Amino acid sequence: MKRITSRQNAIFKRIRAAIHDHDDEIVIEGPKAVADAIARGWKPIVVIERGEEFSDELFDAIAETKTPQNVIGLFSRPHVSATSILAVRDRVIVALDGVQDPGNVGTIVRLAAAFDAAGVLLLRGCADAFGPKAIRASAGAILTVPVASVSVEQLLPCPLFATAADGDRIDPPSRDAVLVFGNEGAGVSEAIMRAAQKIAIPMSDRVESLNVAASAAILLARSYALR
16 A cells, blocks of 8 residues: 555545444554454454554554554454344343443453453443444453344343342342443433342442442452352
8 A cells, every 4th residue: 555644545534434433444453453353353444554554643643542553453343233142141241231431331341251241232322342442441352242232122031130239239140141230320220220130249338339340340250250
């Protein structure tokens, strides 16, 4: 590819649009992350190196990290159905209800990989797991964990366990159930809560609540240990 220096270039505009919208195409940044994606069978639309395909100025204009990692890969966004995730047996599934912080969403995707969850389902109001910040927070786990959007109606027939301060201090499910984590402020929505078994994390009264990603880490680790 000829070295590109203009912001009017079609590839530059396409990458910038993917960073902003991440609808049909997504951007992965960093040489290791791009190499890992390719090694796992993701086919890049284009791989751009700072100072090679793009001028330094042009690359820095789209790089998301404060210290550019010199490589950006543009990929087609993977599409997985909620139905396929819900069909998995012998593992738990994670559902996020209105979790708005992309860093939390990405961290929970990473936790789902660490503790062998079947996938992550995103209810309305969640940050996109394929946005740049969420991808970075997942530390590569987005390459291995199925993620899909889901409706309340799709979840209601499932065995649901929802985190709540007034929930029961019971062991989390170890398989064939959905663990639901709610919005950082409001918690799990009423529609889900009415259909779920409420589950609380035993802890000291020195703190009122935990960050949603911390709650997910505790319950998923306990769930995995019970398998």
